[in-house]
Amino acid sequence: DLRDRLWDICDARKEEAEQERLDIINESWLQDTLGMTMNHFFSLMQAEMNRFQDTKRLLQDYYRGMESKIPLEDNKRFTRIPLVQLDSKDNSESQLRIPLVPRISISLETVTPKPKTKSVLKGKMDNSLENVESTFEADEKLVMDTWQQASLAVSHMVAAEIHQRLMEEEKENQPADPKEKSPQMGANKKVKKEPLKKKQEDKKPKGKSTPMAEATPIIVTTEEIAEIERKNELRVKIKEEHLAALQFEEIATQFQLELIKTKALALLEDLVTKVVDVYKLMEKWLGERYLNEMASIEKLTDVARYHIETSTKIQNELYLSQEDFFINGNIKVFPDPPPPIRLPPVEKEEDGTLTIEQLDSLRDQFLDMAPKE
Numbered sequence: 001d002l003r004d005r006l007w008d009i010c011d012a013r014k015e016e017a018e019q020e021r022l023d024i025i026n027e028s029w030l031q032d033t034l035g036m037t038m039n040h041f042f043s044l045m046q047a048e049m050n051r052f053q054d055t056k057r058l059l060q061d062y063y064r065g066m067e068s069k070i071p072l073e074d075n076k077r078f079t080r081i082p083l084v085q086l087d088s089k090d091n092s093e094s095q096l097r098i099p100l101v102p103r104i105s106i107s108l109e110t111v112t113p114k115p116k117t118k119s120v121l122k123g124k125m126d127n128s129l130e131n132v133e134s135t136f137e138a139d140e141k142l143v144m145d146t147w148q149q150a151s152l153a154v155s156h157m158v159a160a161e162i163h164q165r166l167m168e169e170e171k172e173n174q175p176a177d178p179k180e181k182s183p184q185m186g187a188n189k190k191v192k193k194e195p196l197k198k199k200q201e202d203k204k205p206k207g208k209s210t211p212m213a214e215a216t217p218i219i220v221t222t223e224e225i226a227e228i229e230r231k232n233e234l235r236v237k238i239k240e241e242h243l244a245a246l247q248f249e250e251i252a253t254q255f256q257l258e259l260i261k262t263k264a265l266a267l268l269e270d271l272v273t274k275v276v277d278v279y280k281l282m283e284k285w286l287g288e289r290y291l292n293e294m295a296s297i298e299k300l301t302d303v304a305r306y307h308i309e310t311s312t313k314i315q316n317e318l319y320l321s322q323e324d325f326f327i328n329g330n331i332k333v334f335p336d337p338p339p340p341i342r343l344p345p346v347e348k349e350e351d352g353t354l355t356i357e358q359l360d361s362l363r364d365q366f367l368d369m370a371p372k373e
Contacts, residue, residue, distance in 0.1 A: 002304065006297045006320075013322075014290045020284050031277055034139050034268060035084040041143070041264035045150050045257055046081045052080050052154055056161060056246065063242040067235065079153045081146060129276060136272045140265060147261040151254060156251045158292040164245060167237070189221050292323035299325050 061071045300320050307314050317331040347355045354362070 001372045003297060003301045007294070010290065010293045010297065013293070015287065017286050017289075021279070021286065022128055024282075025132065025279055030132065030272075031135060032086055034135070034271065035086045036319070037138060037267060037271070038143060038264065039083045039086075040144055041267075042083050043259055044260050045146065048253055048260070049079055049081060049150055049153065052249060053157070055249050056157060059242060059245050059249070059323055060161070066238055073301055081150055084142070108178050129279060132272065132276060133277075136268065141267070143261060143264050145259060150257050154241070154250055154253050154257070158246055161246055165239060165242070289323055296320055296323055296325035303327070 063072055129313070251349050300318060303318060304314070313334065315334060317328040317333060319328050321324050347357075349355055
């Protein structure tokens with residue numbers, strides 16, 4: 001009966017420990033930690049995005065200034081990378097400067113599924129850890145989606161800048177073409193019309209003058225033509241240098257975003273792996289503790305069985321606490337039996353040796369016989 005009761009207590013303690021372990025696993029501290037970690041890396045991505053947008057604006061103003069153009073109106077609405085929403089409060093978009101996304105992937109179709117070379121949960125699958133693995137997969141998907149959004153935003157900004165540059169160049173070339181061709185056409189017409197004019201002057205009488213004044217042709221010198229060509233070459237060089245600098249910044253920003261994404265995934269995987277290892281160690285410790293408690297109960301029942309079979313009392317305290325069992329020799333359950341009553345000493349006479357009583361009587365006789373003063 002005692003062993004069965006102790007076993008029931010041990011089983012109840014094991015169930016309580018397992019339930020406490022499940023409560024720890026199901027708590028939101030891991031999700032909150034992963035969310036804050038992802039927000040830190042998303043902030044780093046946002047810093048790279050801001051740096052790229054500032055650099056793009058600086059290059060645009062610089063090269064427009066080289067072409068003696070007025071800078072465009074500054075648009076301070078930068079592209080924002082959404083952060084992970086850690087709480088479940090409903091906040092309106094007008095109250096938030098930075099957009100928030102829930103703890104799910106932004107778009108499931110944007111990222112192609114990649115085969116996993118290794119799983120976070122190694123070895124035997126535990127049902128209580130499936131939620132941890134699903135959370136990690138969702139967070140990994142969210143990091144990939146955010147990185148792709150940032151990368152596409154950078155590519156779109158570069159493409160928009162190149163398109164704007166080409167549109168401005170087309171607008172400049174459209175009105176400039178007829179003006180550039182008119183001097184050449186005027187020069188050609190002048191050469192062709194000179195012999196005709198001479199013939200007409202010969203035919204006309206000397207006293208008469210033409211009713212309308214002839215239009216004077218535009219004469220373009222070689223220096224002006226060389227200056228126009230030099231300006232065109234300079235404009236082409238400015239355009240090429242601007243686009244090259246913009247593409248260089250794009251490559252650098254894409255590299256930084258890729259590096260941040262890689263570090264974020266590695267850190268999240270390392271954190272989840274350590275947490276899973278701790279959860280598995282907790283399960284292992286619970287099993288070892290349960291076995292040690294059962295072994296201690298067996299030792300206790302063996303000691304009790306021995307005293308029952310030998311019909312002896314258990315004098316020393318039996319100590320059983322969780323998985324520890326020992327016999328405490330310093331504490332006794334009942335006091336020791338009193339010692340037996342000691343009999344008065346009896347002196348035996350041996351070989352003519354006087355006993356104490358004989359010596360006392362001899363002393364008394366000497367006292368009686370002694371002379372008195």
